[in-house]
Amino acid sequence: MKNGAKHTTIIDIAKILRISPSTVSRALNNHPDIKIKTKEKVRNIAKKLQYSPNTIAQSLKNNRTKTIGVMIPEIKHDFFSSAISGIEEIAYHSGYTIIVCQSNESYEREVLNTIALMRHRVAGVIVSISQNTKSGEHFKDLLRRKIPLVFFDRVCDDIEASKVVIDDYKSAFDAVTFLINKGYKKIAHFAGPQGVGVYEKRLKGYVDAIKENKIPFVNGLLLHAGLNTSDGYESMDSLFKSKLIPDAIFTVNDPVALGACKRIKEAGLKIPNDIAAIGFSNNVITSVVDPSLTTVDQFPFEMGRKAAELLIQTIENKLMKPKTIIIDTKLIVREST
Amino acid sequence: MKNGAKHTTIIDIAKILRISPSTVSRALNNHPDIKIKTKEKVRNIAKKLQYSPNTIAQSLKNNRTKTIGVMIPEIKHDFFSSAISGIEEIAYHSGYTIIVCQSNESYEREVLNTIALMRHRVAGVIVSISQNTKSGEHFKDLLRRKIPLVFFDRVCDDIEASKVVIDDYKSAFDAVTFLINKGYKKIAHFAGPQGVGVYEKRLKGYVDAIKENKIPFVNGLLLHAGLNTSDGYESMDSLFKSKLIPDAIFTVNDPVALGACKRIKEAGLKIPNDIAAIGFSNNVITSVVDPSLTTVDQFPFEMGRKAAELLIQTIENKLMKPKTIIIDTKLIVREST
DNA sequence: TAATAAACTACAAACGATTGCGGGAACGAT
DNA sequence: ATCGTTCCCGCAATCGTTTGTAGTTTATTA
Numbered sequence: 001m002k003n004g005a006k007h008t009t010i011i012d013i014a015k016i017l018r019i020s021p022s023t024v025s026r027a028l029n030n031h032p033d034i035k036i037k038t039k040e041k042v043r044n045i046a047k048k049l050q051y052s053p054n055t056i057a058q059s060l061k062n063n064r065t066k067t068i069g070v071m072i073p074e075i076k077h078d079f080f081s082s083a084i085s086g087i088e089e090i091a092y093h094s095g096y097t098i099i100v101c102q103s104n105e106s107y108e109r110e111v112l113n114t115i116a117l118m119r120h121r122v123a124g125v126i127v128s129i130s131q132n133t134k135s136g137e138h139f140k141d142l143l144r145r146k147i148p149l150v151f152f153d154r155v156c157d158d159i160e161a162s163k164v165v166i167d168d169y170k171s172a173f174d175a176v177t178f179l180i181n182k183g184y185k186k187i188a189h190f191a192g193p194q195g196v197g198v199y200e201k202r203l204k205g206y207v208d209a210i211k212e213n214k215i216p217f218v219n220g221l222l223l224h225a226g227l228n229t230s231d232g233y234e235s236m237d238s239l240f241k242s243k244l245i246p247d248a249i250f251t252v253n254d255p256v257a258l259g260a261c262k263r264i265k266e267a268g269l270k271i272p273n274d275i276a277a278i279g280f281s282n283n284v285i286t287s288v289v290d291p292s293l294t295t296v297d298q299f300p301f302e303m304g305r306k307a308a309e310l311l312i313q314t315i316e317n318k319l320m321k322p323k324t325i326i327i328d329t330k331l332i333v334r335e336s337t
Numbered sequence: 338m339k340n341g342a343k344h345t346t347i348i349d350i351a352k353i354l355r356i357s358p359s360t361v362s363r364a365l366n367n368h369p370d371i372k373i374k375t376k377e378k379v380r381n382i383a384k385k386l387q388y389s390p391n392t393i394a395q396s397l398k399n400n401r402t403k404t405i406g407v408m409i410p411e412i413k414h415d416f417f418s419s420a421i422s423g424i425e426e427i428a429y430h431s432g433y434t435i436i437v438c439q440s441n442e443s444y445e446r447e448v449l450n451t452i453a454l455m456r457h458r459v460a461g462v463i464v465s466i467s468q469n470t471k472s473g474e475h476f477k478d479l480l481r482r483k484i485p486l487v488f489f490d491r492v493c494d495d496i497e498a499s500k501v502v503i504d505d506y507k508s509a510f511d512a513v514t515f516l517i518n519k520g521y522k523k524i525a526h527f528a529g530p531q532g533v534g535v536y537e538k539r540l541k542g543y544v545d546a547i548k549e550n551k552i553p554f555v556n557g558l559l560l561h562a563g564l565n566t567s568d569g570y571e572s573m574d575s576l577f578k579s580k581l582i583p584d585a586i587f588t589v590n591d592p593v594a595l596g597a598c599k600r601i602k603e604a605g606l607k608i609p610n611d612i613a614a615i616g617f618s619n620n621v622i623t624s625v626v627d628p629s630l631t632t633v634d635q636f637p638f639e640m641g642r643k644a645a646e647l648l649i650q651t652i653e654n655k656l657m658k659p660k661t662i663i664i665d666t667k668l669i670v671r672e673s674t
Numbered sequence: 675t676a677a678t679a680a681a682c683t684a685c686a687a688a689c690g691a692t693t694g695c696g697g698g699a700a701c702g703a704t
Numbered sequence: 705a706t707c708g709t710t711c712c713c714g715c716a717a718t719c720g721t722t723t724g725t726a727g728t729t730t731a732t733t734a
Contacts (some may be wrong), residue, residue, distance in 0.1 A: 007458070007482060009720055020684045025722060035682060056396045057720035060689045065393070066437075070557065075425065076638075081418035088412065088439055097453060099404075100437045102425055116434060119392045121344070141536065145344060258625055288595055288629035301413075334368045346690055357714045362692060370712060394690035397719045679732070688722085696715085704707080 008049040016045055028053070059121065066096045068311060069117035069125040073105050073154075078283045080128065083152065086180055089124060090249025094312050096123070103130040110333045115140040123318060124311045125150040133195050148314035153298070154198055154306040162305050162310040163324040169199045171296050171329040172205025175278050180213045184248035184276055188221040190235045190251035190260065199252055202280065206250060220244045227252065232259025239324055240267060247275060248337070252277035254286050254295055261293070261336070277336040293333035303327050345386040348371065352455040353382055365390075392522025396458065405435045405648060406454035406462040410442050410491075415620045416637045417465065420489065423641025424463060431649050433460070440467040461636040461648045463486040466493055468530055485651035489644040490635070491535055499638050499647040500661045505535045507631050512615050513587050515668060517550045520586035522612055525558040527572045527597065529589035536589055539617065543587055557581045569596025577604060584612060585674070591623050591632055593618035598630070598673070614673040628672035640664050 004055035010024040017024070019038070027034045034042075045051075059065045063326040068091055074079040084100060091098050099120060103110040117125055118141070125142055127149065136156040142149050148205050151163040178185050189206040193201030203222075206320070209216050211284035220242060232251060236259070239245065257279030264275050269275060271291050279286055282297035306325050313319035339548055346634070347361040354361070356375070364371045364379035368402035382388075396402040409417040421437060436457060440447040443542050452463055462479055464486065472495040479486050489501040504519050516524050523618060525634070526543040529536030540559075547554050556577060562568035569588060573596070576582065588594040594616030601612050608628050618621055619634035643662050 007720095008457075012718075016706090021721080022723075023683055025720095026683090029722085031723095033682065050481075051454050054397075054458060054720050056402070056458050057689090058394055058722080059393045059690090060391075060397050060719090061721045063689065075412075075418050075422045078417075080415075081412050084437070085412045085439065088437065094440070097438065097457065099434050100421070100425065101434065102422065115389060118344075119389050121391060121393055122436065144387075178688080185514070220665060237677085257371055262625075277537050285622045288622055289625050344690095348690075348710055358691080359693075362690095363713085365696050366692085368693095372712060375712080394719090395692080397689090397721090398691050398693090400719065448719080675732085675734100677732100677734080679730105682720105682728085684711085684727075685725085687724090690719105692718085694715105694717090697722075701709085702707105702729105703709100704705100 005064050009054065009071065010051070012049060013051060017041055019060050025065045028118055028182075029273050030119050040083070042277065044254050044313065047212045059135045065121050065123050065240070067120060067122045068096050068098045068308070069115050069120070069122040071103055071117070071125065072100075072111065072128045072202060074171075075102055078297065079281055081305035081306070082300035083128070086301040086306075087308040088304075089301075090308035094308075096312065101302060103133075105130045105132060107132045107134070107311050111138045114142065115260045118142065118145065122147065122330035124150070124282070126150050126152065126307050127156075128152050128154045128312055130154075131196055133196070150307045150314070153300075154196060155273065158199055158253065160203050162307075162319070162322045163266075164307045164310065164313060165198075165324065166298050166329045169205040169275065170207075171280075171331075172202040172250070173209045175280075175331055176206050176209035177213065177294055177331075179248045179276060179278065179337065180215060182211065182276070182337060184213055185216070186218065186221065186246045186248070188239060188246035188249045190223050190232055190249065190256050191252040192225075192227055192256075194224065194314050197315070202252055217243070221246055225256070229255040229259035229262075232256030232261075233263050234259075236260040238264035245275070248272075248277065249275060249279045253285040255294065255335075257293055257295070258289060261289070261291075263318045272295040272335070272337050278331075282332055287331075287334070294334045295332050295336040296311075297328055297332050299329070302332060341467055342512050344391065345388045347388070347392065347512065348390060349386065349544045350379060350382050354378055367606060370558050371376070393546070402458050402460050403433045404457065404459045405433050405645070406457070406459040407435050407437045408440060408450050408454070408462065408464045409437075409463060410467050412437065414440055415622075416618055416635065419637035419640035420465070420644070423643075424645040425641075427645035427649070428660045431645075433649065437567070440470075442467045442469060442665045444469045444471070448475045451479065454641060455479065455482065459484065462654045463485070463487050463489065463648055464493075465642050467491075468533055471532070485648055487553050487648040487651070489640050490637075494534055495613035497659050498584045499651060499656070499659045501647065501664065502535075502661065503635050503640075503664050503666045505538035506542040506545075507667075509539040509587070510546045511542075512617075512633055513543050513546035514550065515551060515670075516585045516613060516615065516674065517546065519585075519613070519674060522552055523555065523558065523583045523585070524552070525560065525586045527560050527562060527586065527588040527595075528566055529562075529594050530560055531561065539589055547658075553667075555581070558583055562593070564593065566592040566596035566599075567599075569672040570595035570600045571596075573597040573600035582612070585609075585614065586612060587615045588663065589617060591620040591630065592617050594632070594673075595622070595626060595628055598626070598628075607672050609672065615668075619669055623669075624671070631674040632669050633669045634669050636664055 014021045101113040149161040191203045202291040220282045277297040286293035364376045364560040409607040562570040588664040616632040623630035
């Protein structure tokens with residue numbers, strides 16, 4: 001079961017040149033104690049034998065790795081894959097590699113993945129937590145072991161770690177206010193799973209925007225469901241059945257908005273003339289659907305970059321205490337409003 | 338610059354119990370030489386101190402890691418993030434972790450990433466190559482070091498390694514034949530970068546389908562461009578300008594098809610009545626655009642799974658020689674045809 | 675020429691785990 | 705009393721690097 005891999009080591013090089021491994025090591029690391037002649041010889045042999053240092057051995061010796069653990073719910077979501085892309089970008093340029101794992105929205109798997117990352121002695125971890133994560137004990141384990149931790153988007157509020165988030169409350173508030181200013185008065189909200197901070201805040205933003213603008217709050221216009229297209233479809237369907245027809249909807253995310261739009265179109269109504277719609281996240285998809293969807297851009301690539309920057313700064317002791325970065329969102333106005 | 342991390346080791350446990358580290362190791366690995374009483378004591382202390390084995394040390398000792406390197410052009414593409422998801426799924430269940438890197442379609446970066454993966458002594462590598470990769474020397478380096486390699490989708494033909502692909506030729510041939518059977522006669526193809534095998538094969542499939550069905554091949558209906566929406570838009574634009582209007586188009590991928598559709602709609606023409614369209618890949622986006630797009634599903638999640646399975650089998654010596662798996666594609670017929 | 679500094683290089687320990695081998699203890703059988 | 709088993713466990717080497725210390729040249733200076 002061994003990897004058959006046979007790599008050349010500094011000992012191989014040492015033997016050939018009849019010098020000691022330590023000299024080879026110092027030569028390769030350009031240590032001043034080694035004379036240039038020797039360094040050149042070492043480097044030549046190293047190149048000839050395709051020597052590449054064994055990170056494993058280095059890590060063991062130095063008690064430190066250049067690996068960052070990334071755990072997100074699901075890679076296939078636009079938002080998260082863009083974030084990973086941003087993380088990888090920064091990591092790459094700082095000489096770090098990233099280990100990616102997905103929790104699949106499962107708390108148990110999140111815990112197991114955390115353990116796996118600890119075993120790997122990652123230098124730090126970047127996380128967006130699963131929907132079903134209530135306890136943050138596994139993250140506290142990381143901190144107890146002095147492994148730096150950065151949350152992004154879906155954060156764990158009661159853990160002292162750096163965070164990269166958007167202002168979900170304000171983004172939602174602004175989106176709804178935008179609708180109100182456009183003259184819409186019966187605005188529905190399809191909320192996400194409560195218990196997850198970001199969705200709670202979006203809901204609160206909706207409620208407060210309604211209240212502050214002195215629009216009557218109608219309980220029936222506030223629906224709770226999941227995060228998928230089907231949820232949006234069904235929520236809209238139930239509104240139609242209840243004869244409580246809004247003139248605009250604001251949904252927890254883009255897929256839900258799209259599902260709702262589908263149902264609206266099936267009802268023979270026009271968007272935005274009969275019902276306007278705003279989603280959340282600016283999935284690529286929103287710009288090409290017909291009508292294109294007004295939505296809130298969270299700049300996930302940028303969030304990933306910032307999270308990686310924060311983490312690396314913490315790892316390298318350039319950032320001594322947790323910091324929260326709030327990424328500005330942008331309402332992307334399109335045809336659906 | 339050290340990670341402050343302080344982890345408990347088997348030595349710590351050994352000291353507490355006044356036994357030797359080797360006994361602790363054997364106890365934890367459930368070795369028959371160790372009596373149950375001792376094992377229990379060891380396990381208790383291990384749990385109390387939150388011991389978790391140092392993968393680094395294990396890897397060094399065993400000269401083998403349980404890490405798989407994954408290199409793809411860009412994570413943010415639907416197709417690749419789904420594939421990664423599939424890879425991670427299989428890897429997770431076999432106890433492997435994955436290191437992800439992106440080449441960003443750059444040959445140089447692909448080479449550097451390969452070196453980084455070798456340094457990490459990954460047990461194997463899964464790759465979809467960049468557009469600009471002509472030489473496969475860096476992959477041969479992997480094989481020389483006996484590091485198993487599996488390609489998926491964009492493969493390197495002249496390297497002897499396992500591959501997971503679709504039959505691009507047949508998929509394209511079938512898609513075009515489908516159009517022909519529907520009665521379309523002036524079918525255009527917007528081809529991708531030649532030099533990349535998969536795109537060449539799709540082109541060939543198009544050409545042969547035209548010829549075998551005795552439809553006149555019109556040179557002006559074959560356009561070469563890139564892979565983005567803008568390329569599709571411009572290709573369509575140039576067709577309009579050349580007054581050579583097709584009654585159907587088959588594009589190298591979905592974004593190109595969408596770009597073309599955009600231009601078609603701008604021209605006031607109807608899809609599929611005036612011009613039909615077929616894309617390639619079944620990006621999520623294609624099902625929600627209006628009109629929804631007929632396309633070819635490549636089952637990227639499944640490709641990722643298969644690639645991971647092949648790789649792990651090779652790593653564990655259960656697969657002795659390279660194998661090529663061809664994933665069946667499926668023409669998803671929607672409104673655009 | 676001898677003393678001293680400067681320039682190189684080697685030795686050995688360490689990182690944390692695994693594992694072949696050997697040895698002590700306890701026990702029964704002869 | 706001797707031998708043989710069986711059961712537990714420890715010693716020490718090993719994986720590939722890094723690095724403090726010490727040692728050997730060589731060059732420099734008095």
